[in-house]
Amino acid sequence: MMGAVSRLSAQTVMELKLMLRNAENLIVTFGIPTGMLIFFSIIRVLPTPDDTEPVAFLAPGILALSVIGAAMVSLGIQTGFERFYLVLKRLGATPLRRWELIASKALAVLLTEIAQVVVVVGVALALGWRPQVDQLALAVPALLLGTSAFVGIGLSMAGRLRAVATLAATNALFLVLLVSSGIIFPLDRLPEVMQFGARLLPAAPLTDWLRAAFDGAQIPVASLIALPAWAVGAPILASRIFRWE
Template sequence: MTLSTPAPGGSPVRQAGGGTAAPLPARVLRHGAYEALGMLRNGEQLVLAIVLPLLALTALVLTPVLDAYGPDRIDVAAPGVLALCTMSTAFTGQGIATGFDRRYGVLRFLSTTPLGRSGLILGKAVAVAVVLAVQLVVIGGAAVLMGWTPEPAGILPAALLLLLGSAAFTALGLLVAGTLRPEATLAVTNLVWILLAAAGGVIIPAASLPAAAEPFVSVLPSAALGDGLRAALVDGVFDPIACLVLLAWAALASLAAIRWFKWS
């Protein structure tokens, strides 16, 4: 059966063989579910998405690393680890998966189906959101069992920050995966994840870093997400600057990915 060019919007796609493809939203949701299941079934990605954040949370609670940044270790650690989860899924996990899909021709093939290029990208965003939701339940639940009590007034601002952070890091992951070789993507995404986790304002607040580094770190998406989540979930306040920084990164990385992404 020959496939037709995807129709704009959400209208069904007429196939050359007489069939009709599902509307775009349904195609996107199905592909997103497929990718999410693939990520959750992959042992390496499961370690990155669940095991490492749980280990980081446990280590931060049991050691005095965060004693200088708040009255309770868990209250400071939990928002930072949730930001770490966003980075691991949206940037590292999605970047690596997309890079190898590109090498093996999966992206080129799927872009010619009724899913189309826009549907493929939207499906990946849906997959990131699904995996992130699983991470929030698991990591957030573990933090609550450790004594975490997030500020109720900060739940909605935190949700907004997580959405913007997911968009920014997904766009950055796609940019790397669409411009570098898979091996380089694997190295770059893992190295950047380690650097941002250690000194990018994710766990340690940007304001607590050396004065010479603080202005540069504070404009990173990692610092915006980490500091914004701490402001929301610890103090119950909305950080508009963090939202603007994440929005700017999401927009710039998306434009760059659209401009330079190579499908094969």
């Protein structure tokens, strides 16, 4: 048991260092979400619900986007190229187990997200955001469940696809989720069928949970079910299909 904990902690530290010293990762995890928050809060070109300031609507969605960027895009691409350059093959020859590798990557993403939350919330407050605090405790399970879901998705792709295919797939999915999950404009502007379909994927439920946490909104039933289901199912899938090389 102590050996597993030691391996897990050492690998988590290494994964965190790799994430934070990569310029491309920093752009995806910090630059793009923060830039979008500032731009669309000042330049009012996106639709928002009636009497809602842009920053108040955008801030929870941008937090969800930060999770997607760190847990799926950044982690998926990094892991995909680690497989390509045979880094994971070498790790596979060590006592490190598959679940320990996945857990260490998830923990590194969580630690990165703590910094993301501080940055995004700080910028949003500076732009005039005044969140409600009645349901603020919902933010913790929302972030944990969202991280688990998108780490599982990112590693499922990185563990089976070629590195270039992982790069293309994660970026394409990032764009699709950005425009179809209620992150930057209200989900109710989409047809009802598309709304329901979006809430079966993890991005819209994560956004719903975060809006409930910061704005006091109600979480749709579909989102209450979908996010925990993805949080459990995606990492299980990743641990079963992940290949070291």
